[in-house]
Amino acid sequence: MVEKRIRQVVAExxxxxxxxxxxxxxxxxxxxxDSASHxxxxxxxxxxxxxxxxxxxxxxxxxxxxxxxxLSEKGVA
Amino acid sequence: MESSVRPERGLSELLAGLEATPxxxxxxxxxxxxxxxxxxxxxxxxFVATFTVEPLRPYVMVESARRGLLACLxxxxxxxxxxxxxxxxxxxxxxxxxxVVIAARLEDIGPTLLCPLxxxxxxxxxxxxxxxxRVAALLEGLRQNSEAPALVFNFPPAExxxxxxxxAGFERPVAGLVQRANERLATACRxxxxxxxxxxxxxxxxxxxxxxxxxRLAHLYRVPYSAEAQRQIGRRLARVLRATLRPPxxxxxxxxxNTLWGGVLAEDGLEGxxxxxxxxxxxxxxxxxxxxxxxxxxxxLAIASRNHREEALDALARHPDAVLKPKHFAAVQxxxxxxxxxxxxxxxxxxxxxxxxxxxxxxxxxxxxxxxQVPEVTVITSPDSxxxxxxxxxxxxxxxxxxxxxxxxxxSDMVRNQVQRLSLKASGVSLEEFLRRLAVRxxxxxxxxxxxxxxxxxxxxxxxxxxxxxxxxxxQVEAMIRGGAVGLWMRVSDRFGDSGLVGVVLALPRLDGEWxxxxxxxxxxxxxxxxxxxLLSELCGExxxxxxxxxxxxxxxxxxxAPAATFYRDHGFAPLDGEERFWAIAxxxxxxxxxxxxEIVRVEAN
Numbered sequence: 001m002v003e004k005r006i007r008q009v010v011a012e013x014x015x016x017x018x019x020x021x022x023x024x025x026x027x028x029x030x031x032x033x034d035s036a037s038h039x040x041x042x043x044x045x046x047x048x049x050x051x052x053x054x055x056x057x058x059x060x061x062x063x064x065x066x067x068x069x070x071l072s073e074k075g076v077a
Numbered sequence: 078m079e080s081s082v083r084p085e086r087g088l089s090e091l092l093a094g095l096e097a098t099p100x101x102x103x104x105x106x107x108x109x110x111x112x113x114x115x116x117x118x119x120x121x122x123x124f125v126a127t128f129t130v131e132p133l134r135p136y137v138m139v140e141s142a143r144r145g146l147l148a149c150l151x152x153x154x155x156x157x158x159x160x161x162x163x164x165x166x167x168x169x170x171x172x173x174x175x176x177v178v179i180a181a182r183l184e185d186i187g188p189t190l191l192c193p194l195x196x197x198x199x200x201x202x203x204x205x206x207x208x209x210x211r212v213a214a215l216l217e218g219l220r221q222n223s224e225a226p227a228l229v230f231n232f233p234p235a236e237x238x239x240x241x242x243x244x245a246g247f248e249r250p251v252a253g254l255v256q257r258a259n260e261r262l263a264t265a266c267r268x269x270x271x272x273x274x275x276x277x278x279x280x281x282x283x284x285x286x287x288x289x290x291x292x293r294l295a296h297l298y299r300v301p302y303s304a305e306a307q308r309q310i311g312r313r314l315a316r317v318l319r320a321t322l323r324p325p326x327x328x329x330x331x332x333x334x335n336t337l338w339g340g341v342l343a344e345d346g347l348e349g350x351x352x353x354x355x356x357x358x359x360x361x362x363x364x365x366x367x368x369x370x371x372x373x374x375x376x377x378l379a380i381a382s383r384n385h386r387e388e389a390l391d392a393l394a395r396h397p398d399a400v401l402k403p404k405h406f407a408a409v410q411x412x413x414x415x416x417x418x419x420x421x422x423x424x425x426x427x428x429x430x431x432x433x434x435x436x437x438x439x440x441x442x443x444x445x446x447x448x449x450q451v452p453e454v455t456v457i458t459s460p461d462s463x464x465x466x467x468x469x470x471x472x473x474x475x476x477x478x479x480x481x482x483x484x485x486x487x488x489s490d491m492v493r494n495q496v497q498r499l500s501l502k503a504s505g506v507s508l509e510e511f512l513r514r515l516a517v518r519x520x521x522x523x524x525x526x527x528x529x530x531x532x533x534x535x536x537x538x539x540x541x542x543x544x545x546x547x548x549x550x551x552x553q554v555e556a557m558i559r560g561g562a563v564g565l566w567m568r569v570s571d572r573f574g575d576s577g578l579v580g581v582v583l584a585l586p587r588l589d590g591e592w593x594x595x596x597x598x599x600x601x602x603x604x605x606x607x608x609x610x611x612l613l614s615e616l617c618g619e620x621x622x623x624x625x626x627x628x629x630x631x632x633x634x635x636x637x638x639a640p641a642a643t644f645y646r647d648h649g650f651a652p653l654d655g656e657e658r659f660w661a662i663a664x665x666x667x668x669x670x671x672x673x674x675x676e677i678v679r680v681e682a683n
Contacts, residue, residue: 008100009100012100012101012103012104013099013100013103015103015104015107035298036129036131036132036134037131039129039131039132039294039298039300040099040103040132040135042293042294043099043304044098044099044100044103046304047098047099047100047304048098048100053293054293055293055296055297058293058297059297
């Protein structure tokens with residue numbers, strides 16, 4: 001469930017098909033994942049999961065897998 | 078799993094159901110950017126900023142679409158104000174913007190003003206002047222290279238208050254310094270054609286300073302705004318952008334029952350309707366006050382109501398809490414008939430097109446009826462609560478204007494004067510006698526920077542007595558005059574009052590002593606007083622003095638400018654073609670005599 005929601009948010013922010021995403025999807029694999037859209041990703045993840053990310057977490061959130069790891073550390077099951 | 082292929086939906090459905098989340102805005106922005114909605118009007122908007130602007134993109138795109146615009150964005154590299162604006166070959170100008178946002182933070186262009194404890198009192202003026210000078214130089218630079226309007230962000234309240242609790246009582250409070258910097262920025266804009274303040278400070282107050290800033294985004298990415306702030310800036314910017322492109326409506330047409338007061342007059346009677354100091358009457362009274370402020374800004378008011386006419390006017394005149402009195406309404410249609418017909422009648426009476434009308438009625442049925450019958454009218458959707466009436470009118474943008482001219486402030490008086498003029502006309506004298514009694518005076522002078530904003534306003538909105546309907550911007554007019562064109566303005570006054578600056582003419586030199594009239598227009602308020610003859614007479618004189626020996630006029634027919642169709646024929650010009658578009662006259666000294674019953678005053682300045 002969380003996995004699906006993460007992929008949905010990433011897909012909406014970067015304009016790709018959610019089914020094309022995997023754990024390693026990140027700035028190296030998605031052309032539209034640049035520093036400007038990363039800002040929108042941070043805000044979109046926060047809005048979707050109702051969490052507040054620290055600056056370190058925001059910087060580290062550089063793949064679908066890392067987003068899941070960071071969210072689970074924050075108690076999002 | 079939800080498929081990424083969504084059913085095709087229309088724009089209004091997309092926007093109505095849009096969640097206020099970044100992801101939702103990004104998804105919607107992508108569809109808009111992909112060109113899915115061909116009904117949107119494209120507009121090229123460039124950003125030049127001292128900070129990272131990119132996150133604003135989806136919000137500006139979506140909110141512009143809400144106002145009928147397809148925003149095509151160009152974001153100049155971070156912190157390159159002068160590099161982009163002063164360099165003619167920059168990417169900014171290659172983009173060919175329709176509007177340019179200049180967004181500089183006070184932290185970046187006037188940081189000492191944010192540190193009043195260390196700022197010697199003697200240096201305050203110097204620092205303020207430096208901010209104004211920098212903004213002014215950017216605006217001048219922009220004008221050298223582009224005619225696009227500039228939208229200049231002003232400065233939100235300081236995020237950090239150095240003196241802490243003592244700031245408000247300190248002799249140089251940071252709040253006051255930011256305010257003074259904003260005044261200087263506004264001065265720089267006011268002095269230049271096509272430069273407008275974007276009131277970022279107001280947006281910050283509306284959002285609230287606690288929610289305005291996101292410290293992480295500020296430190297990591299140099300984004301000074303939170304997600305919420307970005308969305309609200311996008312909303313306001315879209316509204317301002319629309320106002321640069323479209324003239325405001327000229328008249329607000331209002332219903333009476335359950336709109337200007339609570340209840341139904343015919344059932345509740347004068348004593349029974351809700352209007353006063355206590356709720357719910359207080360909400361209606363406040364609404365009336367705000368509507369009156371529109372009138373003070375120059376918007377005409379009218380009534381379209383199903384009621385008994387005498388009873389309704391009597392209620393406005395006699396109700397002790399009625400802020401709006403019968404004298405505030407320029408046209409009144411109170412009867413039991415169709416409101417679509419009423420709107421046509423109001424437009425005819427006020428001498429404006431139906432597209433200049435905005436209609437507000439608490440009944441969604443009336444609104445929908447008008448929408449289907451007179452689609453040119455701007456129908457403002459009525460909110461569920463009467464507490465939100467004003468917000469609906471304001472947020473509609475129907476009366477958005479980027480500057481308020483002296484003429485706007487006078488207009489409500491002018492409407493009343495017009496009514497007196499009409500009654501003088503009705504008393505059965507000849508036109509010549511009428512004009513003589515009216516003591517019309519036309520004051521004519523060359524267009525300069527002080528008159529340019531009003532000239533541009535007239536160019537943007539005059540429809541009826543407009544021979545070519547060319548919508549030049551202030552910057553274009555300025556460029557034409559710099560290039561040798563004759564540009565004259567005309568003010569008209571009479572014994573009932575001053576109509577303000579109401580006429581414009583622009584003529585361009587061609588070869589061999591031939592000049593062409595690019596633009597000649599007259600506000601509909603003063604049609605029929607021979608003022609147009611005065612303006613043409615002065616133009617012929619000025620062109621002749623500059624060596625012109627033949628003047629070619631042009632009439633470009635539109636759906637609205639029939640009153641100007643015979644203008645050149647009436648003044649002795651001969652048609653150059655069968656289509657009666659081009660007309661010519663040989664110039665001699667005194668070609669086109671000034672009208673006999675009108676006094677012309679020639680001046681060098683406004």
